[in-house]
Amino acid sequence: SQQGEEDPQALSIQEGENATMNCSYKTSINNLQWYRQNSGRGLVHLILIRSNEREKHSGRLRVTLDTSKKSSSLLITASRAADTASYFCATDRTGGGNKLTFGTGTQLKVEL
Amino acid sequence: SQTIHQWPATLVQPVGSPLSLECTVEGTSNPNLYWYRQAAGRGLQLLFYSVGIGQISSEVPQNLSASRPQDRQFILSSKKLLLSDSGFYLCAWSSDRAVSPIYFGEGSWLTVV
Numbered sequence: 001s002q003q004g005e006e007d008p009q010a011l012s013i014q015e016g017e018n019a020t021m022n023c024s025y026k027t028s029i030n031n032l033q034w035y036r037q038n039s040g041r042g043l044v045h046l047i048l049i050r051s052n053e054r055e056k057h058s059g060r061l062r063v064t065l066d067t068s069k070k071s072s073s074l075l076i077t078a079s080r081a082a083d084t085a086s087y088f089c090a091t092d093r094t095g096g097g098n099k100l101t102f103g104t105g106t107q108l109k110v111e112l
Numbered sequence: 113s114q115t116i117h118q119w120p121a122t123l124v125q126p127v128g129s130p131l132s133l134e135c136t137v138e139g140t141s142n143p144n145l146y147w148y149r150q151a152a153g154r155g156l157q158l159l160f161y162s163v164g165i166g167q168i169s170s171e172v173p174q175n176l177s178a179s180r181p182q183d184r185q186f187i188l189s190s191k192k193l194l195l196s197d198s199g200f201y202l203c204a205w206s207s208d209r210a211v212s213p214i215y216f217g218e219g220s221w222l223t224v225v
Contacts, residue, residue: 004155031211042118042202042216043156050211088155090214097163098144098206099171100214102156 004032004089004103012109019076021106023089024069030092032065033100034074037086046074046087051094079110114139118203118217125224131176131190133220135203138184143205145186146214147178150200159201162186163208198224 007022023032031050035043049056049065049072056063062075076083086107090100118135125131137143144163148156160178161169168178175194179187186203201220206212 033213040200040219040221042218043204043214045213045215048211048213090156092211097161098210098212098214099146099158099161101158102148104155 004091004101006087006089006103006106008106009104010107010109012111013079015079015081015110015112017079017110019079019083019108019110021074021087021108023072023074023103025072025089025091025103026070027091028094029067030094032063032072033090033092034061034063034072035088035090035102037088037105039085043088076108079108081110081112084108084110114205114215116203116205116215116217118220120220121218122221123223125193125222127195127224128192131188131193131197131222133188133201133203133222135186135188135217136184137186137205140184140205140207142183142208144208144212145180146204146206147186147188148202148204148216150202150219152199156202160186160188193224195224198222 004025033048034046037043060077065072086105088105090102115138147159158171162180203217204214206214
């Protein structure tokens with residue numbers, strides 16, 4: 001079963017706008033990670049946030065984690081056409097042994 | 113730097129035929145190794161997980177098996193493919209630290225006809 005569920009399933013924005021994707025999960029976690037997948041390719045790791053962290057930044061990416069609500073968000077600022085991809089959250093459950101469980105993803109389309 | 117190679121990239125196999133997908137990792141030792149499957153428009157499903165040679169954990173009951181004959185080699189197999197085995201198969205590795213990102217190969221598209 002899917003541990004993480006992303007929202008929205010699809011998002012279309014204009015270049016330069018910000019994109020926000022949300023992820024909800026069900027069980028307690030050690031950490032939560034976000035990945036990007038270009039169509040037909042492997043996934044690329046973007047950012048990892050531990051359960052005792054609330055916010056993390058990497059370039060134009062900002063991730064927040066609220067363990068009380070079992071939710072996370074990924075914000076991409078000043079989006080570019082090259083950001084067009086699917087974005088997945090993945091959770092490492094407490095005691096899970098680094099076996100990530102992935103959500104169903106958000107398809108982001110950034111239009112010129 | 114570490115790299116992961118997965119092959120073949122695409123294959124079309126008839127129902128009932130065998131399958132072998134291979135994956136090797138370079139530039140690291142004692143990695144955790146994973147096989148995931150992604151159905152069209154869906155998230156990833158963890159199939160197999162390995163923490164060392166000969167140590168394989170099967171996450172879901174299925175028509176597939178995995179082997180790890182060497183530290184950095186992971187093989188996904190089937191003796192007889194089913195139509196439902198079609199999908200995008202991804203090999204991945206992570207360090208053996210308790211908290212680590214997972215790094216994916218480029219995937220193998222399998223179509224069973």
